[in-house]
Amino acid sequence: MSRKTPVLELLNLRVGFPGAEIVKGINLQIHEGEKLALVGESGCGKSLTAFSILRLLPQGAAINGGQVIYDGLDLATLPAWQLRRIRGKGIALILQEPMTSLNPVLPIGLQIAENIRSHETMSRKAVNERVIELLDLVGIANPRERAKMYPHNFSGGMRQRVMIAMAIACNPRLLIADEPTTALDVTIQAQVMDLLEDLCSKLNMAMLLITHDLGAVAQWADRVAVMYSGRIAEMAPIEPFFTGPKHPYSQGLLNSSVEDDWHYSDTRLTEIKGTVASAAGEKGCAFAPRCPYAAAECRLSPPELQSVAPGWVAACARLDAIRALSEGAAHVPA
Amino acid sequence: MTDATLIKPRRRLRLPQSLKDPLFALAVIVFTLVILMAIFADLIAPTDPQDMVNMPFLWPFEDSYSPLGTDQLGRDLYSGIVHGSRSTLAVGFSAAIFGLVIGTAVGATAGYFGGWIDAALMRLTEIFQTMPTMLLIIVLLAIGDPSIPLIAISIGLAAWPMIARLARAEFKALREADFVMASKALGYPTSRIITREILPNAMPTLVVGASVLVANGILLESAVSFLNLGDPNVVSWGSLIGNGRTQIRSEWYLSALPGLATVLTVLSLNIIGDRLTDILNPRSKVRDA
Amino acid sequence: MRGVFRNIGRTLLQAIPTMMGIILISFLLLHLMPGDAVDAIAGMSGSASVETMDAMREVYGLNDNLVVQFWNYIAGVLTLNFGYSISYSAPVLDVIMERLPATLTLMMSAFLLALVMGILVGWAMAVFAGKWPDRLLTSTSLLFYSAPNFWVGLMIIVVFSGTLRWFPSGGAETIGASLEGWAWFADRVTHLVLPSIALAAFFMAIYARLTRAAMLEVLRQDYIRTAAAKGIHPLVIQFRHGLRNALIPVTTVAGLHLGNLLGGAVVVETVFNWPGLGRLTMNALAARDNQVLLGILLLSSVAVIATNLVIDWLITLLDPRIRA
Ligand SMILES: Nc1ncnc2c1ncn2[C@@H]1O[C@H](COP(=O)(O)OP(=O)(O)OP(=O)(O)O)[C@@H](O)[C@H]1O
Ligand code: SF4
Ligand SMILES: [Mg+2]
Numbered sequence: 001m002s003r004k005t006p007v008l009e010l011l012n013l014r015v016g017f018p019g020a021e022i023v024k025g026i027n028l029q030i031h032e033g034e035k036l037a038l039v040g041e042s043g044c045g046k047s048l049t050a051f052s053i054l055r056l057l058p059q060g061a062a063i064n065g066g067q068v069i070y071d072g073l074d075l076a077t078l079p080a081w082q083l084r085r086i087r088g089k090g091i092a093l094i095l096q097e098p099m100t101s102l103n104p105v106l107p108i109g110l111q112i113a114e115n116i117r118s119h120e121t122m123s124r125k126a127v128n129e130r131v132i133e134l135l136d137l138v139g140i141a142n143p144r145e146r147a148k149m150y151p152h153n154f155s156g157g158m159r160q161r162v163m164i165a166m167a168i169a170c171n172p173r174l175l176i177a178d179e180p181t182t183a184l185d186v187t188i189q190a191q192v193m194d195l196l197e198d199l200c201s202k203l204n205m206a207m208l209l210i211t212h213d214l215g216a217v218a219q220w221a222d223r224v225a226v227m228y229s230g231r232i233a234e235m236a237p238i239e240p241f242f243t244g245p246k247h248p249y250s251q252g253l254l255n256s257s258v259e260d261d262w263h264y265s266d267t268r269l270t271e272i273k274g275t276v277a278s279a280a281g282e283k284g285c286a287f288a289p290r291c292p293y294a295a296a297e298c299r300l301s302p303p304e305l306q307s308v309a310p311g312w313v314a315a316c317a318r319l320d321a322i323r324a325l326s327e328g329a330a331h332v333p334a
Numbered sequence: 335m336t337d338a339t340l341i342k343p344r345r346r347l348r349l350p351q352s353l354k355d356p357l358f359a360l361a362v363i364v365f366t367l368v369i370l371m372a373i374f375a376d377l378i379a380p381t382d383p384q385d386m387v388n389m390p391f392l393w394p395f396e397d398s399y400s401p402l403g404t405d406q407l408g409r410d411l412y413s414g415i416v417h418g419s420r421s422t423l424a425v426g427f428s429a430a431i432f433g434l435v436i437g438t439a440v441g442a443t444a445g446y447f448g449g450w451i452d453a454a455l456m457r458l459t460e461i462f463q464t465m466p467t468m469l470l471i472i473v474l475l476a477i478g479d480p481s482i483p484l485i486a487i488s489i490g491l492a493a494w495p496m497i498a499r500l501a502r503a504e505f506k507a508l509r510e511a512d513f514v515m516a517s518k519a520l521g522y523p524t525s526r527i528i529t530r531e532i533l534p535n536a537m538p539t540l541v542v543g544a545s546v547l548v549a550n551g552i553l554l555e556s557a558v559s560f561l562n563l564g565d566p567n568v569v570s571w572g573s574l575i576g577n578g579r580t581q582i583r584s585e586w587y588l589s590a591l592p593g594l595a596t597v598l599t600v601l602s603l604n605i606i607g608d609r610l611t612d613i614l615n616p617r618s619k620v621r622d623a
Numbered sequence: 624m625r626g627v628f629r630n631i632g633r634t635l636l637q638a639i640p641t642m643m644g645i646i647l648i649s650f651l652l653l654h655l656m657p658g659d660a661v662d663a664i665a666g667m668s669g670s671a672s673v674e675t676m677d678a679m680r681e682v683y684g685l686n687d688n689l690v691v692q693f694w695n696y697i698a699g700v701l702t703l704n705f706g707y708s709i710s711y712s713a714p715v716l717d718v719i720m721e722r723l724p725a726t727l728t729l730m731m732s733a734f735l736l737a738l739v740m741g742i743l744v745g746w747a748m749a750v751f752a753g754k755w756p757d758r759l760l761t762s763t764s765l766l767f768y769s770a771p772n773f774w775v776g777l778m779i780i781v782v783f784s785g786t787l788r789w790f791p792s793g794g795a796e797t798i799g800a801s802l803e804g805w806a807w808f809a810d811r812v813t814h815l816v817l818p819s820i821a822l823a824a825f826f827m828a829i830y831a832r833l834t835r836a837a838m839l840e841v842l843r844q845d846y847i848r849t850a851a852a853k854g855i856h857p858l859v860i861q862f863r864h865g866l867r868n869a870l871i872p873v874t875t876v877a878g879l880h881l882g883n884l885l886g887g888a889v890v891v892e893t894v895f896n897w898p899g900l901g902r903l904t905m906n907a908l909a910a911r912d913n914q915v916l917l918g919i920l921l922l923s924s925v926a927v928i929a930t931n932l933v934i935d936w937l938i939t940l941l942d943p944r945i946r947a
Contacts, residue, residue, distance in 0.1 A: 056848050080857075087854035101845040103864050105871075105943055115853040150943040166853070461644035463879060464931075466923050468886030469904065473916050476908055477655050549769065556771050557890045561905065575774055579894075586781045593774035600769035608765070 005032045006069075007174045007206045008053065008091070013066035013076075015045070015052045021064065022048050024230035027305070030174060035200060035207045037217040039253070040227030046210045047096075049227075050178050052076075053208075054087050070174075089119040092167035096179040098159035102151040108162045109135075109147025115169040134165040138195060157188035161195065168199055174206045182212060189213075193220050214253065218242055223311075226250050229286035232305060234314040246314040248291045248322065285317065293318050293325070361605035368599050372419040379416035383409060383569045394587055405577060405588055414574050415595050421570040422555055422596070425486045429551035432490030434544045437497025442536070444498070445505025446528055456502070463495040468557060475558070480565050489554045493547060500543045504536035511535075538614050545607035549600045556596050571596045630945055634935045638928045643697075645924045649917040650696045654689070656913045700921065706914035710907065715918040718903065725795055726899030727926060730888045733819045734930075737826035737884075738877055744827070745834025745873075746866055752839060760831070768828035772887050776821035776894040783817060790817050793896035818895040822887050826880060833876055837869035844868075871942050878934040881927045 006029040015023035023045040030036050038046050051057050053068055053075065068075040070090060075083060087093075095101040103111060112131045116122065122130070128147075135143035138161040151159055160180060167175055177196065181189040197220050200207050209221055217224050218238060225235040226249065234247035245251050284299035285291070291298070298317050305313040316322070371378060394403045394411075403411050444455035462470075474488035508514060509532070517527050556572030558564055564573060571592040578588025662676075699705065705715035744760055751757040767775075784792035791797070795814050802810050841847065842865055850864045851857075892901025900919050907915035939945050 054852060056851055084854040087852055089854060093852040095845050095849060097845055101849045103846040105867055105941065114855055118853060118855045152944050457640055461641050464641055464882050464924050464927050465645060465920060466882045466886035466927065468889050469920050469923055472904055472908060473652055473920050476913065476916055553771050557773060560773050561890065561893060579777060582777055582780060583785050589777050597770045601766060604765055604769050
């Protein structure tokens with residue numbers, strides 16, 4: 001299967017602000033045409049991971065170590081002018097907030113054309129035609145007139161479609177979508193996700209989908225990576241993951257996702273993350289303070305990822321004990 | 335989401351940093367010295383700045399009795415600068431207080447009540463902002479004989495719109511704040527809510543605004559006395575600059591030195607105001623300036 | 624395009640009450656000022672009996688009640704009748720119109736200088752934010768922001784006219800030289816340079832600081848990251864995406880400062896003997912020519928309003944959200 005060639009590989013990637021490491025060594029691969037979902041609670045470092053791939057980090061943040069391998073190149077150290085050739089052409093980015101991620105004073109057609117013009121030499125006319133074709137492709141009616149309009153003339157869902165048109169303009173091999181539907185209405189969310197899936201298979205494009213929506217993960221992703229406090233907690237193919245997650249945090253996620261609002265409610269627990277885990281030099285598993293299975297051995301060192309089944313890894317020191325427990329009792333403690 | 339979380343830690347870091355800035359400390363020292371100079375003018379410079387005490391056109395450092403030199407009538411420039419700080423600061427401060435009172439009253443009313451009151455008061459603010467400041471001051475000065483109170487009132491009348499805009503923005507925002515809502519729910523009278531609940535919270539911003547107003551007041555006062563529209567019996571930095579103008583080609587120090595005193599004073603005020611703004615409001619309000 | 628006109632129409636409508644307010648204020652000021660037109664005429668002609676003065680007051684309508692007088696005043700202003708200048712023996716409008724162009728020339732050249740330089744300097748400050756070029760430019764602009772314009776004027780006369788002899792120290796043109804064409808134009812421009820700089824310095828500092836703040840704010844926005852993600856050149860991001868957006872608040876605030884700018888011109892003109900409203904104002908004040916003083920206040924306010932319309936139009940060009 002062509003799925004086996006990685007498009008992008010993160011090797012022990014570490015990202016942080018001065019004095020605060022947020023992403024603490026991530027390893028993952030995204031394969032050709034694959035849709036990998038990255039989930040985890042707010043502030044765990046998902047966006048920072050995504051932004052560091054194209055080195056679009058916010059002010060103050062920096063890559064502190066590790067590699068970002070794309071096409072045999074390490075994007076983390078590539079000269080800026082070479083990286084610019086990959087931005088928008090090989091790897092494209094869609095942001096969460098369609099209201100603020102388009103420039104309010106430029107017509108949307110021009111903003112899409114910018115991407116094409118910075119990577120391809122085409123006549124002005126050909127670029128315009130391509131823009132209209134793209135708008136049509138993402139399902140915007142009257143593309144010829146709409147191309148001349150400004151972002152404020154569009155609704156949130158429409159703007160996200162414009163963002164998608166912009167992102168796919170140069171047929172990228174990988175699309176990074178940072179919560180592409182969080183800001184949209186529920187009905188629009190499904191439409192936008194359907195569009196993304198459709199485009200992925202049409203263009204044979206891989207996608208790194210960052211999301212809070214476990215429903216979306218189950219429906220649209222091939223694989224899922226669960227992130228906790230800057231580390232990968234578990235990474236698994238979709239079907240087995242949803243029937244039996246191995247990591248206690250993943251189990252908690254699946255249980256609480258029934259309530260639908262797990263993300264923004266009590267799961268934030270910032271005081272635990274801030275004081276116990278990071279400030280104390282982080283002795284053991286970051287999840288220990290909230291873990292129902294936590295034991296003394298968990299606090300020795302951060303657990304390594306171990307293979308659970310082919311293509312399935314989890315970072316927990318007590319995987320065997322937990323399996324024994326859950327086989328004994330019928331239910332998994334929350 | 336991501337951007338909002340980025341700001342919080344910065345705000346915490348910035349507070350002590352701005353105050354530890356050596357420039358800020360220097361500005362505070364300079365401004366304090368200028369105020370002390372104005373208060374103790376008679377002690378520091380016993381010669382009357384209006385008296386002819388020495389040979390005319392002495393350059394600075396030429397004669398130890400007149401360290402900064404003398405003008406065309408042999409009047410002592412050092413004494414002029416020291417005594418001139420009095421009227422300059424007096425006008426600057428009283429104009430600022432006057433402007434602060436009017437501006438706060440207008441802006442607070444507009445911001446708190448909103449609706450047509452807001453619209454009407456903002457129109458009034460705009461009227462005063464449209465009239466060229468210096469022209470308005472000159473016309474106001476034509477009403478009576480030149481005196482320090484009249485000059486201060488004229489400057490205050492011309493300069494309040496800036497404060498009104500600030501106060502309006504503050505009151506508009508605070509009107510919706512939880513603690514104001516709570517007092518409303520408790521049935522406190524409006525006057526109490528405005529003066530006891532909102533005003534104290536808006537005050538820091540307004541005081542910083544007033545520091546800009548003092549700086550402006552000093553600049554406008556110096557322009558008025560430069561144009562010879564001030565009280566002819568009182569020395570001020572502007573009148574010294576104006577007096578030196580006729581000899582600007584040869585004895586340029588006569589204008590340069592009192593001007594330098596003005597710049598230093600206004601500069602220190604502006605630095606103080608700047609740093610305080612940073613603390614109150616790390617992401618400076620672009621539109622309210 | 625229709626949106627642009629609608630927006631300008633709205634500003635025009637809003638300008639009417641502002642103008643009415645200014646007329647009312649200047650009417651009140653006229654009555655607060657000591658003496659009236661008849662006193663002034665009597666003072667000019669040397670002596671006049673109380674009876675003749677009273678008769679004249681009747682003729683000029685100065686004995687009517689204030690409401691009637693105000694009505695007549697408005698009617699006068701609307702028909703461009705600002706009264707008669709006693710000291711110049713000419714209609715106030717003629718006296719002012721003769722000098723207004725010089726003042727507007729100075730004001731506009733200083734405004735453009737301040738805006739263009741301020742934006743460029745502010746942009747540079749934002750690009751180097753926190754580094755030494757930023758600190759140097761920030762301190763310099765704070766210095767300009769703190770200096771009285773007339774003093775800046777005197778000091779640049781000492782340096783650029785006195786010592787270096789690059790520019791003339793005053794006036795609007797070389798007296799006695801009958802120049803034509805380009806030579807005439809160049810002569811005017813060399814006379815314009817120093818007063819424009821003196822007037823612009825303060826405002827340049829304001830606009831630079833504003834541009835810096837606006838630019839830093841804009842560069843934090845999501846759409847800047849979107850632009851960078853497309854692989855476009857950093858300079859294109861800075862200008863097309865950054866500065867383009869930062870210009871909107873800067874231009875808006877610049878409009879608010881026009882009144883101050885024109886007021887500053889009055890002072891700078893006296894330093895450079897510029898034949899504009901500044902000198903006229905000082906003469907009128909000395910001669911207690913109240914009609915001229917208020918005429919200047921009114922007409923310069925109109926000039927500010929008119930320039931503001933131009934700025935409004937500029938803002939609609941910059942910001943499509945307003946055009947909608
Ligand atoms: N200037 C800063 N200094 C230190 N830490 C910061 C700074 N700015 C942000 N952070 C931290 O970095 C993390 C941001 O991570 P990131 O934006 O990647 O989270 P996320 O997983 O995308 O969350 P969300 O789901 O809310 O988008 C947060 O934990 C935040 O507290
Ligand atoms: S290592 Fe221990 S604390 Fe961490 S998840 Fe596993 S059981 Fe819980
Ligand atoms: Mg995020």
